[in-house]
Amino acid sequence: MPSPSPSPSSSPPPSPAGSRPLRADARRSIAAILDAGIHVLAVRPDASMADIAAAAGVGRVTVYAHFSSRADLLRAVVARAITEGDVVLAQVDLSGDPRAALERLILASWEQIARIGAVAAAAAGVLEAEEVRRLHAAPAARVEALLARGRELGVFREDLPAAWLVSVLHQLMQGAAVEVAAGRLEAAQAAPAISASVLAVWTCAR
Amino acid sequence: MPSPSPSPSSSPPPSPAGSRPLRADARRSIAAILDAGIHVLAVRPDASMADIAAAAGVGRVTVYAHFSSRADLLRAVVARAITEGDVVLAQVDLSGDPRAALERLILASWEQIARIGAVAAAAAGVLEAEEVRRLHAAPAARVEALLARGRELGVFREDLPAAWLVSVLHQLMQGAAVEVAAGRLEAAQAAPAISASVLAVWTCAR
CATH class of the missing domain: 1.10.10 (Arc Repressor Mutant, subunit A)
Incomplete structure (x- = not known):
């Protein structure tokens, strides 16, 4: 039997004294x-x-x-875009060959960046690096898990710190957004360039 | 015979009317x-x-x-540090094996970044990516020349755009400064990590 009480969105609870729910x-x-x-x-x-x-x-x-401020709004826009993108990225199949899984994850991540277009490049300029990194905690955890699985299978290098390898992916993704926004990299070349570069760093130990 | 005229620094020329030299x-x-x-x-x-x-x-x-403003001062400090650093980098021997030359250039570049310590990471947060890039035009030209020479010798990859390969070096150098400042990468590990990563991207085509 459906509850007779109204849904929270149609009838928000009254504000308790001292707090200010939206x-x-x-x-x-x-x-x-x-x-x-x-x-x-x-x-x-x-x-x-x-x-x-x-x-x-x-x-x-x-x-x-x-x-x-405009920076405040940009911060909130980027946070929302990352949260929405994370829902999509959670659906990417990361099973099987870790190299192929990494390529699928990079392609899907780049599609999320391309969807928000120049916002990503604008954010790279306005938000502090640490702030951008904090906003990416959930997607970063997925990358860390994939790196760990690939290392267990012996396909990803062990001679560089895991945190560095994860940050390389993040840096090249952000860097590609800046390069595309500045017209120095064609949008269609971005995902293949990021993929080839990250795979080289993750797999090519001398 | 030494010139009797005083050096410019001890006796600046009088300001011409209408201009305001410092x-x-x-x-x-x-x-x-x-x-x-x-x-x-x-x-x-x-x-x-x-x-x-x-x-x-x-x-x-x-x-x-x-x-x-503080950002103005930070911008000028970074510009001066880059100009000073560029004088040092111009002395790096870039002849011989292009891979070894790249490693020497990365090590010397990282020493310049380490010299100014957290300023580089602070700049990455405060200055726009395009601004940081403009300030690095002279060092970037040196990297481009080395990449071109290595490509002629067949040791650096041809299947990714040259501008992307140069920007990868720039991104990883800046990224390492951020990681070290945040305590996620040991300072002593930075130059080897950047070197191994850039060499992998520049040489490991599949």
Whole structure:
């Protein structure tokens, strides 16, 4: 028998004194701003807060009520894109030959970066390296597990620290986004270039 | 016979009307601030403008007269460090086996990064990727020439774009600075890790 109580989204609980949970309309505004932010910044990485407000169908004041600066908004847009991308990456088949699995993971990861286009390159410029790294904790854990499995099977090198090998993948992925955004690397060449480079680093010990 | 005319540094030419060349004392202040900036930021990357002023023996007002913000000062410190480093890198012997030459160049480059310590990692966070890249135009030209020579000799791969291979070296060098600053990579492991990784990418075509 269905519960007679209303769903939380249609009827948020009243704010307890001293705390300020977001009201449903505030949550909807934030979601609309972040969705618009991803789409607008993907094509125009220099879009202003006003451009994003217009695309989200809200006023500039509403955007500033939730995000105190453009960097704040960019941070939230990137965090949301990474969370969404992580749901897709969790579906990638990482079984079988670890080298082939690494290539599948890199291709799927690059598709997520390409989906958000220039936002990734803009984030590389505006957000601190440590912040970008923190946001990638979940995808990084997947890469670490694949590296460990490939090492057990003897296909990935053991003579460099695991943390370094994982960071190489992260660095080359971010670096490729910067190179593509700057027009120095063709978008279609990015995934093969990252794949060939990371595979070389992970497998070619002298 | 020595020239009787005074050296330019002891007697700067008078300012022509309409232009504003820096006076000798202003040039000395800037040099002192940048020198202090490199030394202080190398150990304490979060040092304030006031900390750097104190180390330079000038007032805060003097620092702000030349650098409008901390990012501005950091930019100038990094630019000066790269220019100084480039003088050292120009002395590296790049003849002989291109792989050994690449290793010598990477080791010398890493020594320059290690010399300025955490400044490199701080710069990676504060300066835009394109800005960092522009500052490295001279060192990058040296890497491009070495890659081209190694390709002619058949030791460096041809199946990935040259611009990508050069950017891989740049990315891994910057990435290692971030990893060392964050305590995830031991400083002593950095140059061998960068060397082994770049050599793998440049030489291990499948």
